[in-house]
Amino acid sequence: MAIAVMLGLAVPSAGAQDATRGKAVYEACIVCHELDPKSTGQGPTLIGVIGRRSGALDDFRYSRAIVRANIVWDESTLDAYLADPQSYIVGMRMPFGGIPDKAERADLIAYLKTLR
Numbered sequence: 681m682a683i684a685v686m687l688g689l690a691v692p693s694a695g696a697q698d699a700t701r702g703k704a705v706y707e708a709c710i711v712c713h714e715l716d717p718k719s720t721g722q723g724p725t726l727i728g729v730i731g732r733r734s735g736a737l738d739d740f741r742y743s744r745a746i747v748r749a750n751i752v753w754d755e756s757t758l759d760a761y762l763a764d765p766q767s768y769i770v771g772m773r774m775p776f777g778g779i780p781d782k783a784e785r786a787d788l789i790a791y792l793k794t795l796r
């Protein structure tokens with residue numbers, strides 16, 4: 681009974697950003713974006729990505745497209761980029777199709793904010 685009540689109470693907040701759920705979404709990113717600030721795997725590290733300019737890390741060889749885009753990664757730019765990377769920055773070379781679900785992107789961005 682108590683559990684049912686608690687679940688009922690949790691429903692209204694289901695739309696809120698949830699970094700714990702976002703961590704699970706990040707499983708789709710981790711093969712290329714390892715959680716190590718020094719590691720440059722296939723993709724640049726996303727530790728500290730919030731507030732960073734696109735293509736800003738010296739030790740990663742970015743495409744010209746992402747450097748030229750010169751955008752600041754925040755909630756709204758990340759949301760647009762992760763929805764459809766290739767359309768948002770034409771010519772960048774992240775081989776990832778995007779996350780169509782807005783709630784999943786919000787959770788993921790909440791998680792990215794914890795990567796400092």
Ligand code: HEC
Pocket residue numbers: 705706708709710711712713722723724726729732733734735736737741742743744745746753762771772773774775776779788
């Ligand atoms: C198959 C490998 C791969 C996967 C999977 C992948 N990425 Fe990337 N990502 C890259 C590469 C490569 C770049 C650099 C693109 C360029 O230089 O044009 C990049 C760039 C980025 C950038 C820009 C970083 C910067 O320093 O400007 C962000 C943000 C990003 N990825 C987020 C994500 C997220 C979040 C996911 C998971 C939903 C993800 N990526 C999945 C390979 C990947």
